[in-house]
Amino acid sequence: MNVGISNFRTPQSILFGRGAFEKIGEEATCRGKNALIVSDKVMERLGYVNKCVDRLAVHGVRTKVYLGxxxxxxxxxxxxxxxxxxxxxxxxxxxxxxxxxxxTAKAVSVLAANGGRINDYAGAWGKFAIKPPIPHIAVPTTAGTGSEATDVTVITIVSTDVKLMVKQPAFMPTAAIVDPLLTISSPKHITAATGVDALSHAVEAYLSKKANPMSDTLALSAMKHIAANLYQAYNDGENLVAREAMSLGALQAGMAFSNASVCLVHGMSRPIGALFHVPHGYSNAMLLPAVLEFSKNHCVDRLADLGRFFAPDKRELSNEALAYFAVESVKGLCDVLNIPNLKGWGIDRGKFAASISKMAQDALDSGSPANNPIEPTKHEIEDLYRICYDYDFSVKKHAY
Incomplete structure (x- = not known):
């Protein structure tokens, strides 16, 4: 772990708790008077978009809506x-x-103020946002990405099938409103995929070579909340205690990885999403157990901490045994959440095999694998892709 100086970034304001969405008008009115709501058709169908428009109107904020x-x-x-x-x-x-x-809104907030295309801001030599971005209030409706509290945006460039990760302070939302009540509408498969996504954020932040004491505190808390509550939120979507814990865990995991970075799982998952259009949460979930198995011997003590959250009654075990238990618990969790492997998702074996070399290179080029406890070679990443295609999540006995 890097114990030197670290610069920790979060949104200026975070509203968390049941009913926080009711405060959207109050939070908006001090930021602007003419808002663009970036959302989708599902949120419109659920009534969240109209509710947002109404709350803003009460506070004199005009709105336009983009649902694309x-x-x-x-x-x-x-x-x-x-x-x-x-x-x-x-x-x-x-x-x-x-x-x-x-x-999407993160990219728009920066580009509207600074010009150019999102491609221009990527990489070590990319354009740096000089002008302050358009104020951005992020309201998540899933407990997963933690994007409401990160300075990262991930955008697929359609012409090249590359999933571009751009990280700069300007992409951090101005404010975040995290209301667990909004996640109740998430169907089981979304709860599962976004939940494992949040777990991967917390775990990778904790295992990252760039981890620091602040990120560790949040990553540990996030792992504890997610390990104890993800299956409950999946099994009973009306369980508000579990939903609230998952929203908090996802938020904490987002803050953790934004300040410590992600590792090999994310480096490998982005090319899968870009080439085969697998949603980010699912692609992370499909990779997480196999990548943990690959990395385990180089992060035993830290994986043991995860094992303790999955089995608080097994503290007498050695760190080696707890690290093994952590990996098996993640596998079992993916199994009971019905996470498919890449073959089960329906990806053609031949097309996948033909893309492995490109995906491995794209993963390396992203920089994320370099943060992994053991930095993989391109050949090792290619082998991991092959393993994950037919990966078996089943274990002898689940803890759920």
């Missing part, structure tokens, strides 16, 4: 929303939905 985002944000979504914010001269962005809506 779907399961994975692309540069096309960004361009469409950017054109709308310019046409309507909006001075405030509100993202309402999952990570795709939030990531």
């Amino acid at each position: 985002v779907d399961s994975e944000p692309t540069d096309h979504h960004v361009a469409e929303a950017l054109e709308l914010i310019k046409q309507e001269k909006c001075d405030l962005l509100i993202s309402l939905g999952g990570g795709s809506c939030i990531d």
Whole structure:
């Protein structure tokens, strides 16, 4: 762990708790008067978009709505929303939905103020946002990505099938409103995928070579909340205690990985999403157990901490045994949450095999694998992709 100086970033304001969404008008009115809501058709159908419009109107905030985002944000979504914010001269962005809506709004907030395309801001030599972004209030409706509290946006460039991760302070939302009541509408499969996504954020932040004392505190708390409550939230979507714990865990995991970085799982998952259109939460879940098995011997003590959260009654076990138990518990959790492997998702074996070399190189180019406890070679990443295609999540006995 790096115990040197660390710069810890979060939104200026975080409203957390049941009913926090009711405060959207009050939070918005001090940020702007003409808002663009970035959301999707599902949020509109659930009534969340109209509720947001109504709450803003009560406080004198005018609104325009963009509903073009779907399961994975692309540069096309960004361009469409950017054109709308310019046409309507909006001075405030509100993202309402999952990570795709939030990531799209992050890109728009920066580009509207600084110009260019999202591609221009990627990489070590990318453009740096100088002008303050358009104020952005992020309202997540899933307990997963933690994007409401990160300075990262992930956008797929359609022309190249590359999932671009861009990280700069300007992409951090101005404010986050995290209301667990909004997650009750999440169906079981979304609860499962986003929940394992949040777990992967917490675990990778804790295992990252860039981890620091602040990120560790949040990552440990997030792992504890998620390990104890994800299956309960999945099994009983009306369980408000579990939903609230998952929302808190996802938020904490987002803050943790934004300040400590992610590792090999995320490096490998982005190419799968870009080439085969697998939602980010699922692609992380499909990879997490196998990557933990690959990394285990190089992070035994830290994986043992995860094992203790899955089995608080097994503290007498050695760290080696607890690390093994942690990996098996993650496998078992994915199994009972009905996470499919890549074959089960329906990805053609031949097309997947033909893409492995490109995916491995794209993963390395992202920089995330370099943060892993053991940095993999391209050949090792290729082997992991092959393992994950047919991966068996089953274990002899589940703890759930």
